[in-house]
Amino acid sequence: MSFHPKMEYAPARFHKSARTLPDPGGDFTYTAENQAKFDANVQRYPPDQRKSAILYALYLAQRQQGFLTRAAMAHVAGQIRCTTADVEDVVSYYTMFYTKPVGTYVLNVCRTLSCALLGAERVTEAISEKLGIKVGETDASGMFTLIEVECLGACDRAPVVMVNDDWEERLAPEQVGEFIDHVRAKGRAAFTGCHLHKEK
Ligand code: FES
Structure with missing residues (x-):
């Protein structure tokens, strides 16, 4: 249902619904500064709950590169010690993570x-x-x-x-x-x- 006479309220308008495989991208590793930030953040969680730092890990990667390539997700997976598929699941759920370049x-x-x-x-x-x-x-x-x-x-x-x-x-x-x-x-x-x- 739409509250607007000319615009449809339909999943096709929502950018996440048109999901495609992420750009593979070139090699990606955190800068030394971001690595230090991640290392400090992950200490807040028990060792067996390292996955809890995944949103911050992705935030750092996106701030560094502007959007998240598959290489960046693989790097985050290595930091978190989970699979790249686990990271993609999180990226595809949250609208604040971008898998293609965005504007300023x-x-x-x-x-x-x-x-x-x-x-x-x-x-x-x-x-x-x-x-x-x-x-x-x-x-x-x-x-x-x-x-x-x-x-x-x-x-x-x-x-x-x-x-x-x-x-x-x-x-x-x-x-x-x-x-x-x-x-x-x-x-x-x-x-x-x-x-x-x-x-x-
Ligand atoms: S409905 Fe728009 S902020 Fe809650």
């Missing part, structure tokens, strides 16, 4: 109920029109990638768009054009951040 800013539009009721699909549509891209694509400048995600946990401040590790809340569809222009001009300074924190 990844616009994660929440499409779950509260956001949908307050116009999230029109936000996605406005971003698509502004940037000339569909969900799952990166614009020609390489600056923006558009994806849709499920609830971001800020339902009372819908519609919500997570931009990389930052937050844009209560983004009305008619504000999208100005928002994109501000991000182009100001970068991270353009984001409203978490209102919950501000309203305390």
Whole structure:
């Protein structure tokens, strides 16, 4: 069901559903700095629960390379001491892990109920029109990638768009054009951040 007259709510629009084998990529190992970060993090878990560090291990690999190739997943598997298939399972589940290059800013539009009721699909549509891209694509400048995600946990401040590790809340569809222009001009300074924190 869709809350938007022109857009279908269908799995085919969700970038994870169009799953393909990850890019094999070239040789991958952590930088010395990232290896030290991983080694420090994995100490937090009992030796027989090393897998608990997998999200952080993948986060480091993605921050280092921009997206996760199969070689990077194999490296993480070696660090965690599990199979590459185990790592792929995790990567394919979480929308914040990318298996192809993305733009400088990844616009994660929440499409779950509260956001949908307050116009999230029109936000996605406005971003698509502004940037000339569909969900799952990166614009020609390489600056923006558009994806849709499920609830971001800020339902009372819908519609919500997570931009990389930052937050844009209560983004009305008619504000999208100005928002994109501000991000182009100001970068991270353009984001409203978490209102919950501000309203305390
Ligand atoms: S429904 Fe969008 S943040 Fe919860």
